[in-house]
Amino acid sequence: MPKINHVVIVGAGPSGLLLAILLARNLSIKVTILDASDKIDSNPRAAHYAPSAVYDFTRAGIIDDVREQGFTPKGICWRLKDTTFLAGMGREPEQAEFAMVVLPLDRLGPLLVKHFESLPNTEILWGHKLVGVQQDADTATALVETTKGEKKEISGDYLIGADGASSGVRTALFGKEYPGETLKQQIVATNVYLPFDERHGYWDSNFICHPTDWYMAARITKDGLWRVTYGDSEDLTREELIKRQPKRYEEILPGNPKPGDYKLMSMSPYKLQQRCAPSFRVGRIVLVADAAHLCNPFGGLGLTGGFADVGSLYDCLHGIHIDELSPDILDKYSSVRKGIWRDMIDPMSRANFHRLWDPAAEKARDEFFKMCDKACEDPVWGKSMAQSVMAVRHDFEQYFKSKGGDGVGGFVDGGKA
Known part of the structure; x- marks a missing residue:
């Protein structure tokens, strides 16, 4: 039974x-x-x-x-804000049975x-x-x-x-x-069509190291959609974070892109816990x-x-x-x-x-x-x-x-x- x-x-x-x-x-x-x-x-x-x-x-x-x-x-790496390569691994996709998958x-x-x-x-x-x-x-x-x-x-x-x-x-x-803590930094997760690989030689996953303008840029679909997740001030409201997105993109991303240079699909601010x-x-x-x-x-x-x-x-x-x-x-x-x-x-x-x-x-x-x-x-x-x-x-x-x-x-x- x-x-x-x-x-x-x-x-x-x-x-x-x-x-x-x-x-x-x-x-x-x-x-x-x-x-x-x-x-x-x-x-x-x-x-x-x-x-x-x-x-x-x-x-x-x-x-x-x-x-x-x-x-x-294909690979994960760390870079400086000017795109200088610091370190990376897994440049070739893993062929193992349980290899990572992105969706x-x-x-x-x-x-x-x-x-x-x-x-x-x-x-x-x-x-x-x-x-x-x-x-x-x-x-x-x-x-x-x-x-x-x-x-x-x-x-x-x-x-x-x-x-x-x-x-x-x-x-x-x-x-x-x-029980636990809320970290001081807030992040904004965005989905965007912006060809980091073609324009800047980015790998499929990139972590950018910088005291204030740190972010992650990772390709997340086969048709070229990228996830860009960046930090911003803990003092800003959700509405202020959303309003500041074009400014933050221009400040932190290579080439200082303006809204006409990319197609933003979605965004959502988060507190870190x-x-x-x-x-x-x-x-x-x-x-x-x-x-x-x-x-x-x-x-x-x-x-x-x-x-x-x-x-x-x-x-x-x-x-x-x-x-x-x-x-x-x-x-x-x-x-x-x-x-x-x-x-x-x-x-x-x-x-x-x-x-x-x-x-x-x-x-x-x-x-x-x-x-x-x-x-x-x-x-x-x-x-x-x-x-x-x-x-x-x-x-x-x-x-x-x-x-x-x-x-x-x-x-x-x-x-x-």
């Missing part, structure tokens, strides 16, 4: 949809997704998926479609929805805002209000909070406090991705960490479903994923950010650039460094009883230490 019949996921973002596809396609579990909006988020957001994410795209059966719509990038989230989202809705026992309820949660020994319930003012209770064996930084699920569990929830599990309610933890976007560790949460949680629910793991494995999920955020995602994302502008990070930046040079000189070592992002994952299947695990996150006699 299967242990899990129905999972309710709050949030139709990339992490919620990926988990939903994994559960529905591979385990035939009924999945209901609730989302307060009436459509997929189209704001400029992440576009780069590391090998650790590609691993779970493969498990979900979506990687072929993602690769068909996206592309494998903007606003294009990945509809692809995920299409896959999810093609599976049996699946449903997305748009316009369903979570206003509270309840649970008992056997079920977890989402209390929702629809855009028409209806009140509903939707119950499942488990309730997953994948509803982003302002998560209603996390708020229902812990209140509005989200480094935060982590007190726990990722309370009974039958579990948090993933931005609902559980936040970091700045430089280096792509926010989405990478979110997808790694999904892979770990899928392992756990899989094990519970087939009686290989106890539900108590979710405590191990919480402690492991929190530890990876604390020990890897938070410090690495901070280092990635400070490398762009902070004079105090100059020594660490030089050491990092030496490591990039070594990766170029020694392809074998470089490949191992590129794959090191896999460490953000954690394999919970190793705790399956049939593999020598004890079902709760440890090992029986003779198992792994």
